[in-house]
Amino acid sequence: MASAPFLTTSRVLTLAQPLALDGGQQLDGVRIAYETYGTLNAERTNAILICHALTGDQHVASPHPITGKPGWWVRMVGPGKPIDTDRYHVICANVLGSCMGSTGPASEAPDGKPWGMRFPVITIRDMVRGQVALLDALGIARVHAVVGGSMGGMQALSFAANFPDRCAAALVIAATARHSAQNIAFHEVGRQAIMADPQWRDGDYYGTKGGKGPEKGLAVARMAAHITYISEAGLTEKFGRNLQDREAKTFGFDADFQVESYLRYQGLSFTDRFDANSYLYITRAMDYFDLAEEHGGRLADAFAKSSARFCLVSFDTDWLYPTAESRLIAHALNAAGCPVSFMELSAPFGHDSFLLDVPALDRVVAGFLG
Amino acid sequence: MSAGLRPDLAIIADHVPAGASVLDVGCGDGELLAALTAKGCDARGMELDPHNVAECVARGLSVIQGDADTDLAFYPDKSIDYAVLSQTLQTTKRPDLVLDELLRVGRKAIVSFPNFAHWRVRLSLLWGGRMPVTRLLPVAWYETPNIHHLTIADFRAHLKERGIRVEQAWFLKGDRRTGAAAANFRAEHAVFLLSR
Numbered sequence: 262m263a264s265a266p267f268l269t270t271s272r273v274l275t276l277a278q279p280l281a282l283d284g285g286q287q288l289d290g291v292r293i294a295y296e297t298y299g300t301l302n303a304e305r306t307n308a309i310l311i312c313h314a315l316t317g318d319q320h321v322a323s324p325h326p327i328t329g330k331p332g333w334w335v336r337m338v339g340p341g342k343p344i345d346t347d348r349y350h351v352i353c354a355n356v357l358g359s360c361m362g363s364t365g366p367a368s369e370a371p372d373g374k375p376w377g378m379r380f381p382v383i384t385i386r387d388m389v390r391g392q393v394a395l396l397d398a399l400g401i402a403r404v405h406a407v408v409g410g411s412m413g414g415m416q417a418l419s420f421a422a423n424f425p426d427r428c429a430a431a432l433v434i435a436a437t438a439r440h441s442a443q444n445i446a447f448h449e450v451g452r453q454a455i456m457a458d459p460q461w462r463d464g465d466y467y468g469t470k471g472g473k474g475p476e477k478g479l480a481v482a483r484m485a486a487h488i489t490y491i492s493e494a495g496l497t498e499k500f501g502r503n504l505q506d507r508e509a510k511t512f513g514f515d516a517d518f519q520v521e522s523y524l525r526y527q528g529l530s531f532t533d534r535f536d537a538n539s540y541l542y543i544t545r546a547m548d549y550f551d552l553a554e555e556h557g558g559r560l561a562d563a564f565a566k567s568s569a570r571f572c573l574v575s576f577d578t579d580w581l582y583p584t585a586e587s588r589l590i591a592h593a594l595n596a597a598g599c600p601v602s603f604m605e606l607s608a609p610f611g612h613d614s615f616l617l618d619v620p621a622l623d624r625v626v627a628g629f630l631g
Numbered sequence: 632m633s634a635g636l637r638p639d640l641a642i643i644a645d646h647v648p649a650g651a652s653v654l655d656v657g658c659g660d661g662e663l664l665a666a667l668t669a670k671g672c673d674a675r676g677m678e679l680d681p682h683n684v685a686e687c688v689a690r691g692l693s694v695i696q697g698d699a700d701t702d703l704a705f706y707p708d709k710s711i712d713y714a715v716l717s718q719t720l721q722t723t724k725r726p727d728l729v730l731d732e733l734l735r736v737g738r739k740a741i742v743s744f745p746n747f748a749h750w751r752v753r754l755s756l757l758w759g760g761r762m763p764v765t766r767l768l769p770v771a772w773y774e775t776p777n778i779h780h781l782t783i784a785d786f787r788a789h790l791k792e793r794g795i796r797v798e799q800a801w802f803l804k805g806d807r808r809t810g811a812a813a814a815n816f817r818a819e820h821a822v823f824l825l826s827r
Contacts, residue, residue, distance in 0.1 A: 572688060591695050592705035600675070600693040604684040621685050628689025 269362030294362025
């Protein structure tokens with residue numbers, strides 16, 4: 262992808278007011294691309310805001326315009342599903358800094374050229390400010406629930422902490438209240454892979470000849486990250502040491518093993534749908550995330566003004582945001598006197614379990630949303 | 632008594648006043664929490680078994696997956712009106728420490744447990760020479776979660792030793808209440824309201 266953000270089929274809101282950022286800057290004319298499902302009731306009280314993960318987008322339950330694949334959470338969102346669009350008005354927006362129609366580094370700066378690395382560094386809270394601005398524009402004072410997995414869960418936490426009057430419930434799945442050293446380390450590998458690609462050109466690759474951005478670097482970043490999304494047992498079960506379309510090792514550096522071929526495919530296909538600079542900015546926002554630090558160092562204080570119900574879910578095979586992180590949040594919420602539920606579900610898929618077939622999660626989501 | 636509830640839970644549900652905050656440690660599938668919530672209490676639960684936690688959340692209850700032996704430490708002092716431990720004391724690794732924690736976290740504690748000195752249990756040991764398998768202790772010795780059996784007399788002695796005050800006590804034989812006289816022989820089940 263080499264020029265401008267990817268074309269979007271979604272509705273796009275242009276903010277009338279400038280968006281003030283944690284970094285001290287202001288962004289004018291911010292665009293937020295979003296999808297909605299189900300009908301908003303007359304009292305405007307049945308909205309559910311779903312926040313997407315690092316490389317997700319607003320197409321939570323509608324086909325992706327580039328890949329043609331079904332929405333990333335169709336198993337959870339739809340008529341009669343745990344997040345029931347027959348009853349709820351579901352809103353999902355592409356986050357600030359991303360590349361599916363919302364303002365990000367691939368968007369046009371005031372000088373008419375793409376922002377590139379001139380785009381201000383943003384935070385999870387800035388993304389949430391964008392979500393709240395969207396709700397303002399849609400005339401929704403308070404959502405029934407804010408829901409998210411992984412980075413979406415971080416946004417849900419930040420939303421409940423920073424805009425306590427705007428949600429009645431927060432459902433936080435496979436997330437954390439702060440990025441650990443290990444989380445930051447894996448992201449740094451990804452960023453360095455992108456920046457080491459000569460096609461990156463200090464982020465100024467939009468509109469270059471052949472239309473090639475730092476695809477190799479972005480693919481490597483995606484490969485490294487992908488490993489963190491699955492469990493060791495999951496990888497072993499899926500691939501073991503099986504060879505890819507061959508009877509014996511080739512004594513070369515071709516993708517002999519199925520797992521190599523799989524990762525290469527994951528990396529390459531990712532570059533068709535994601536902007537490398539967006540990957541830099543969003544991973545940075547995640548690394549900067551520390552909800553306790555934002556609120557004087559004590560996590561419980563982040564929720565002092567919250568009246569929302571909370572539900573936290575972790576997975577026993579998730580080593581990216583392990584159960585201990587969710588438990589920490591649960592105890593902080595308890596100390597703050599917030600109604601909170603927390604459970605660790607058993608699922609074989611590692612961090613990605615929140616996106617996959619875990620029937621226990623369906624029951625919890627449906628039950629918690631009521 | 633509250634209809635439909637397990638008898639010890641019915642006593643607890645009847646005794647806790649509306650509006651009180653309650654932490655039910657080892658809340659199972661949320662039977663007591665649901666009754667207390669319906670009564671207008673701020674009722675929260677802690678439960679070890681994730682299936683039970685999921686069941687509670689699906690019922691709209693606030694329950695944290697946690698371990699009575701370790702996770703009460705995360706609650707501030709006197710942050711709850713009633714800390715409840717029903718049929719769970721005998722399953723903990725250190726019942727004495729759990730009891731201390733209950734009375735630190737809660738202004739009052741309510742503890743219920745099966746009485747190991749009930750005459751059926753005594754008979755089983757005396758005549759059969761076997762660990763009892765009864766209605767309240769239905770699981771064989773090798774797979775029972777009850778690792779610290781106790782009697783009403785044991786419990787009273789322990790409370791005295793630790794300076795814990797008994798505000799009220801209820802004794803149960805089957806679904807019916809029985810008197811405090813000879814409770815250690817006649818009661819299958821005891822419920823204590825404690826403070827410090």
